[in-house]
Amino acid sequence: MAEDLPNLKLVILGESSVGKTALVHRFITNKFDSQTTNTIGAAFITKTYHSQKDPQRRLKLEIWDTAGQERYRSLTPMYYRNAKVALVCFDLSNFDDTFKTAKFWIDQLQLNSSSNAEDVINIRLIGNKFDLIESSTEVDTVEIQKKIDEFIISFNTHNNTNIRYNHTSAKTGSGIQELFDEIIDDIEDDFFTEFQNRTTSTTEGQIGSILDARMNGAPSSTCC
Numbered sequence: 001m002a003e004d005l006p007n008l009k010l011v012i013l014g015e016s017s018v019g020k021t022a023l024v025h026r027f028i029t030n031k032f033d034s035q036t037t038n039t040i041g042a043a044f045i046t047k048t049y050h051s052q053k054d055p056q057r058r059l060k061l062e063i064w065d066t067a068g069q070e071r072y073r074s075l076t077p078m079y080y081r082n083a084k085v086a087l088v089c090f091d092l093s094n095f096d097d098t099f100k101t102a103k104f105w106i107d108q109l110q111l112n113s114s115s116n117a118e119d120v121i122n123i124r125l126i127g128n129k130f131d132l133i134e135s136s137t138e139v140d141t142v143e144i145q146k147k148i149d150e151f152i153i154s155f156n157t158h159n160n161t162n163i164r165y166n167h168t169s170a171k172t173g174s175g176i177q178e179l180f181d182e183i184i185d186d187i188e189d190d191f192f193t194e195f196q197n198r199t200t201s202t203t204e205g206q207i208g209s210i211l212d213a214r215m216n217g218a219p220s221s222t223c224c
């Protein structure tokens, strides 16, 4: 019988083709798929996660991979409802186009957090495809880092938040396990305390209108 573990919902947002599905796939399977297709609607996948700081602690990580294409944008808020963590991704090799969308999602998440006390969400900004820029002579990595830093400092100051930035490569796997470990390490004490304090168990409402899902063959993925 499946064990009843606390459920931690995490959502991934960002422009189309920044590598959201590839990032999840790398985390779950430790493989890279260069032939992905665009996500339609959203896909979700679960993974049992073992705490790095307390071997007694395990949780069910429920990862929602949203579609980045603009036509699905109006659906996205329903996927981040009740999420504890949001990874907002952009593509380091296509910075100008994709960073704009990342900033848009961060603003939306912050607005949502401010208006719904229950929906306070831990946001991480993720620059993916690091492999494509790390030894490039054409990309001005210093300038990119400067823009990221300026945005984060300004956003955190104005909104009294503590958004942090990680870079990753779904292709090489660099930074991905560390990213999840860091995020969960940051929030797990509060998360488990809240779980223990909850007197009545709540079942997260299943979202009924997921249009499609990909990640064929990945464990525990759901689609409809």
Ligand SMILES: Nc1nc2c(ncn2[C@@H]2O[C@H](COP(=O)(O)OP(=O)(O)OP(=O)(O)O)[C@@H](O)[C@H]2O)c(=O)[nH]1
Residues within 6 Å of the ligand: 014, 015, 016, 017, 018, 019, 020, 021, 022, 023, 033, 034, 035, 036, 037, 038, 039, 040, 066, 067, 068, 069, 128, 129, 130, 131, 132, 168, 169, 170, 171, 172
């Ligand atoms: N070089 C490199 N390519 C990557 C990386 N991550 C993803 N890709 C490639 O980028 C393309 C888009 O990746 P996806 O994971 O489908 O992008 P997505 O953000 O899920 O796109 P949507 O589903 O449309 O929102 C694919 O060809 C991937 O193989 C990476 O870290 N490095």
